Amino acid sequence: MNNLCRLTTAAALLMAVAVFTSPGVSGQAGQAKPAAQAPAGKPPTTATRATPKDWTQAPSSERPYKVRLDFDRWHDVAELQADLRTLEKAYPKFLKYIVLGKSYDGRDIAGMIVNNPDTGPDTGKPAMYIEANIHGNEIQGGEICIYTIWYLMENYGKLDRITKLVDERAFYIVPTVNPDGRDYFMHGAGGNSRTGHMPVDDDNDYQFDEDGPEDLNGNGIIEQIRKYVPGQGNYKKSAIDPRIMEPVKPGEVGDYIMLGQEGIDHDGDGRVGEDGPGSYDPNRNFASDWQPNYIQGGAMDYPFQLPEAKAVNDFWMSHPNIAGLQTYHNNGGMILRSPGAEWTGDYPASDVRAYDELGRNAERILPFYKYLVIWSGLYTVHGGVTDWGNDGLGIVSFSNELWNNGQYFTSPELKDQQRDPNSPIAPRMANYFFNDFLEFGDELTEWKEFDHPQFGKVEIGGTFKKTFGRLPPRFMNEELCHRNMAWTLYQADEMPKVTLGQSKVEKLGDGIFKVWLDLGNPKVAPTILAKAAMNNVVPPDLLTVDGKGIEIISASWVTDKWRPAVAQSIDQKDLKRIMLRNGLSGRTTKTIQYLVKGTGPMVVRYASQKGGIAEKTLTLQ
């Protein structure tokens, strides 16, 4: 019971006491006479029970949603696109449905631009790019993408922070970068459909994709096959739970053999499911630290060979205002940044500081998630999206590994129980417990007899569904959507934002002025990452001066505004067009001093590819 509830109960109790102790009242509560029947001239002695007040006419504490979408299930490609269309139709001013390109099988790679045109075109604002599902089986990021668009729109004009964010930033949101893989995962046999669908000969028999796994019993899941061979097997049913198969100890015999995953050996090579669709890694086909297949498996023959990788990269190249990137994966509960490989070396210290501050706050927004560097915290990745994003495009890039099985049993008491190997929620059994008592058997297929054309009488089953483990249970997905979105909105808010702040104009003589002006970036991310400046992938910020007849005699950086003795002269050819090669780092103010000849308006403009544009007009008189 909370405090408010306690108070209310106490108040009700007091009132009841007051009624029962009023003089002249001897009956029980239910027998109090209505006031209308009290004798004339006497005040009523008890309260009247009037007809209930119709509160529904007063404003509700709940906010009505304009669009209702479901976030407690998974959507195939057509459903995701339908949701995008629904949102676009409901919020046509802010939303624009876009197609970045086609997948190998010809599906649209659809996305949404979120922008308030009243505050300028999207391309003129720092933009946050959010994508999901480059690995076909890692689907729940798609729902987060839809949730993000939905939440921004539903709360625009209602929550000041959301309104400001949408006014100041643009968003590019792509729910599935690998629509072939997504639909194969959801509708096809594929449990392991990480890949896209460009054919690859996995087993070097000069045939492409000739023998994939097959859902023989038609329940939509690729299961295990076991065969009962009493006294001749090397597997047995576990004593803890007969649904679990375990290998026998040396010297023991078991009653079962395991025959691998569900399917048929179509090409007679003795193997089942050895060459399914594709089989490469779309997240190894990007240009930073790209390595050939013999170093980085699944990288394909050259960067951007995959139509999906090329489509998103073409979009990034044509939207250099993208300053923040999130690419959703699953699973494990991680907030990852590059480098993907140790040999490329860590980022310059100033970049690491910005990443660390963002990452530490991400951990606070996302309990159960750890902020980690890819090569040291996960594994080595060559040619991944976030390396290309940071090193090749100068974008602050993160990748979340969504969902962590630890989220099933989260209280300290239950965590203690998980340490007890005999507990039904010990790690080995936790999934079974969760399946039985929280999902009512929805996630596990039981063993069932099957007549296999090649193996004879077998049993198929014993498998958690493809949605289990990598994805949260459906009923927990809305929280996953919201928290991950909240983290990307925080990142979007901390993208660089250039400002022109305090200024001072001092008249030195006839038509000669000293002008001070503060240039600022109050956000965590720098306008140009140090690594991007090193790689020359982001153009310098540009500080320009305009005004009829105005000449800049000299320009210098004021080292300390409050002790202005020392100034560092800016040695550039055109002082009306000063380049800042390293931009403005995070949370910085820098003061410039101009010596100007001329009178009238002086327009100063700071333009940063990733930090936006600020303009200020000073008057020289």
Ligand SMILES: [Ca+2]
């Ligand atoms: Ca083959």
Ligand SMILES: [Ca+2]
């Ligand atoms: Ca293949």
Ligand SMILES: [Ca+2]
């Ligand atoms: Ca099956």
Ligand SMILES: [Ca+2]
């Ligand atoms: Ca085969």
Ligand SMILES: [Zn+2]
């Ligand atoms: Zn992944």
